Amino acid sequence: MSRVELRGLAKSFGPVQAVKDVTLEIPDHAFVTLLGPSGCGKTTTLNMLAGLEKVTRGEILVDGQTITDWAPHERGMAMVFQNYALYPHMDVYGNIAFALKLQKVPKADIDRRVRRVASALEVEKLLQRRISQLSGGQQQRVALARAMVKEPKVFLFDEPLSNLDAALRTRMRIEIKRLHQQLRATSVFVTHDQEEAMILSDYIAVMRDGEVVQYGRADEVYRKPNHIYVGTFIGKPRMSIMEGRLTVDGQTGGMAFSADGVRIAWAGVPGRPAKAMEVDVSLGIRAEDVKILAAGADGDGTMTGEVNLLEPLGSDTYVELANGKVSITARTEPDRGIGLGDKVVVQLARPKLHIFDGKTGARIEP
Amino acid sequence: MLSEPDVAAALRNSVITATLTMVVCLVFGSLAAYTLARLNMPRKNLLLGISVFSRMIPSMVLIIPMFLLMRAASLLDSYAALVIVYSAFLLPYVIWMLKNFFEQVPVALESAARMDGCTRLGALFRVMIPAAGPGVVATAVFAFIGAWNEFLFGLILTTRQVVPITVKISALVSSTFHSDTSLVAATGMLAIIPVVVLVIVLNRYIVRGLVEGVKM
Ligand SMILES: Nc1ncnc2c1ncn2[C@@H]1O[C@H](COP(=O)(O)OP(=O)(O)OP(=O)(O)O)[C@@H](O)[C@H]1O
Numbered sequence: 083m084s085r086v087e088l089r090g091l092a093k094s095f096g097p098v099q100a101v102k103d104v105t106l107e108i109p110d111h112a113f114v115t116l117l118g119p120s121g122c123g124k125t126t127t128l129n130m131l132a133g134l135e136k137v138t139r140g141e142i143l144v145d146g147q148t149i150t151d152w153a154p155h156e157r158g159m160a161m162v163f164q165n166y167a168l169y170p171h172m173d174v175y176g177n178i179a180f181a182l183k184l185q186k187v188p189k190a191d192i193d194r195r196v197r198r199v200a201s202a203l204e205v206e207k208l209l210q211r212r213i214s215q216l217s218g219g220q221q222q223r224v225a226l227a228r229a230m231v232k233e234p235k236v237f238l239f240d241e242p243l244s245n246l247d248a249a250l251r252t253r254m255r256i257e258i259k260r261l262h263q264q265l266r267a268t269s270v271f272v273t274h275d276q277e278e279a280m281i282l283s284d285y286i287a288v289m290r291d292g293e294v295v296q297y298g299r300a301d302e303v304y305r306k307p308n309h310i311y312v313g314t315f316i317g318k319p320r321m322s323i324m325e326g327r328l329t330v331d332g333q334t335g336g337m338a339f340s341a342d343g344v345r346i347a348w349a350g351v352p353g354r355p356a357k358a359m360e361v362d363v364s365l366g367i368r369a370e371d372v373k374i375l376a377a378g379a380d381g382d383g384t385m386t387g388e389v390n391l392l393e394p395l396g397s398d399t400y401v402e403l404a405n406g407k408v409s410i411t412a413r414t415e416p417d418r419g420i421g422l423g424d425k426v427v428v429q430l431a432r433p434k435l436h437i438f439d440g441k442t443g444a445r446i447e448p
Numbered sequence: 449m450l451s452e453p454d455v456a457a458a459l460r461n462s463v464i465t466a467t468l469t470m471v472v473c474l475v476f477g478s479l480a481a482y483t484l485a486r487l488n489m490p491r492k493n494l495l496l497g498i499s500v501f502s503r504m505i506p507s508m509v510l511i512i513p514m515f516l517l518m519r520a521a522s523l524l525d526s527y528a529a530l531v532i533v534y535s536a537f538l539l540p541y542v543i544w545m546l547k548n549f550f551e552q553v554p555v556a557l558e559s560a561a562r563m564d565g566c567t568r569l570g571a572l573f574r575v576m577i578p579a580a581g582p583g584v585v586a587t588a589v590f591a592f593i594g595a596w597n598e599f600l601f602g603l604i605l606t607t608r609q610v611v612p613i614t615v616k617i618s619a620l621v622s623s624t625f626h627s628d629t630s631l632v633a634a635t636g637m638l639a640i641i642p643v644v645v646l647v648i649v650l651n652r653y654i655v656r657g658l659v660e661g662v663k664m
């Protein structure tokens with residue numbers, strides 16, 4: 083239940099710059115995810131926040147107070163680790179009670195608090211078990227209980243679900259979300275799974291090579307990625323990208339994209355002026371924004387392609403179609419009767435396009 | 449045979465010396481091993497190399513200087529002399545073994561302990577050492593046996609008070625004109641018993657320690 087600020091955080095391990103410059107403002111009660119591929123510095127950032135790793139540069143503030151040099155246990159934070167990190171030489175009760183014992187909480191209070199979180203996480207029957215006698219899911223619950231019993235101001239999670247099988251992962255994901263809605267404690271969650279990030283988070287910080295590429299509300303990061311890297315990292319299936327040249331007519335506002343013999347044109351919006359430009363771009367569009375039209379249809383932002391892959395999911399079908407080197411994935415209802423090799427017309431609505439600079443990858447708003 | 453007062457005393461001496469050596473080795477060994485296993489420190493491997501390298505000097509070479517050193521410190525024929533010398537010789541091995549066991553304890557376990565309120569030192573004693581339990585027990589037994597079996601320094605550095613059992617046995621052979629073979633053999637058996645008992649009792653831990661290193 084605290085506001086957390088990271089200011090220009092950096093960390094080097096000898097010559098390796100694990101984290102270069104991370105600045106985040108995490109509002110009270112927020113659930114924030116650090117999302118990025120392996121090795122981008124998520125764990126290192128989290129460890130600095132926790133006090134487990136000294137910062138090379140930068141500041142950490144909680145509720146306006148600088149805590150950069152505080153010891154881990156003084157920060158009022160609790161962490162759940164990827165491999166749970168339960169103490170193997172203690173039973174479940176001992177694991178959950180450990181922090182309270184170190185705080186010299188009276189025995190009766192410890193017992194009451196341990197039993198309360200144990201029952202909240204449905205592990206009260208396991209209290210006397212050894213850690214080695216627990217399943218992965220049970221260990222996960224105990225790890226959550228151990229973090230919760232401290233009643234921390236901030237919860238930190240380092241890929242806590244990545245060791246669980248798919249079904250259990252989905253269940254624990256919901257459980258963590260529910261816990262957060264109950265406790266409302268500020269949470270920082272590390273993952274490389276964009277779906278997990280979308281489902282859990284209020285805010286997402288997308289990281290690459292020790293830097294935050296975009297930080298914003300989850301829906302905003304999804305709908306308005308500021309970089310091609312963010313656009314393609316978030317969303318399933320992956321955003322379709324077409325490399326080509328984009329021309330905008332300053333007078334009419336009309337826009338045309340051409341690549342490799344493919345040409346897609348959009349009419350201008352009356353009354354809305356546009357900046358004339360002609361640039362190399364990466365044009366992105368998400369599968370759900372690609373509309374499949376009736377055969378032979380024509381219109382604004384249409385192109386023709388040949389279906390070369392069908393991915394039926396039951397609820398939806400993803401259709402991958404190609405025209406020369408340009409390839410696009412579209413989402414459609416399962417019973418459209420589209421077959422491999424069919425020629426189909428798709429429409430890319432202009433407001434749904436993501437236009438990224440061909441060289442820098444940064445978002446362009448024409 | 450136990451009524452032979454010297455033999456009983458020698459057994460007691462050996463037990464005390466070996467136990468103290470084991471404790472000293474574990475305390476200093478675990479601190480050194482932890483540093484080498486976990487802390488960011490320049491030239492860690494060089495330090496470890498030097499400590500193990502020190503064992504390449506034959507003890508024979510050191511025996512006279514060690515005698516002179518102990519005499520100068522007025523420590524001859526004392527537990528302190530034996531414990532210091534045995535620990536000095538065993539520590540490189542102990543550090544090396546413990547370092548490997550500690551390295552197998554997941555870093556996150558220690559991080560968890562520090563989040564829960566342990567200092568680094570507290571995390572070492574409350575979490576790392578217990579988690580590396582079987583490995584630590586195996587190392588302790590190794591140090592105990594090493595000290596128990598030592599002969600050379602026991603011979604040179606002791607005269608009457610703290611003569612260890614190994615030296616006593618050989619004294620039984622050489623001191624009498626007609627060596628009492630049965631007494632020598634029986635004392636030898638006796639000398640083996642503590643070690644065998646130790647290994648049998650702790651067998652479970654020793655095997656686990658040697659095989660898997662860390663119980664998880
Ligand atoms: N103790 C260390 N010593 C040296 N380099 C390190 C250390 N810890 C991390 N690194 C390096 O820093 C970079 C970032 O590591 P970090 O563990 O933060 O990545 P991550 O985003 O958590 O990755 P993953 O998803 O694989 O856990 C990596 O290149 C890693 O090799």
Ligand SMILES: [Mg+2]
Pocket residue numbers: 124125126240
């Ligand atoms: Mg990580």
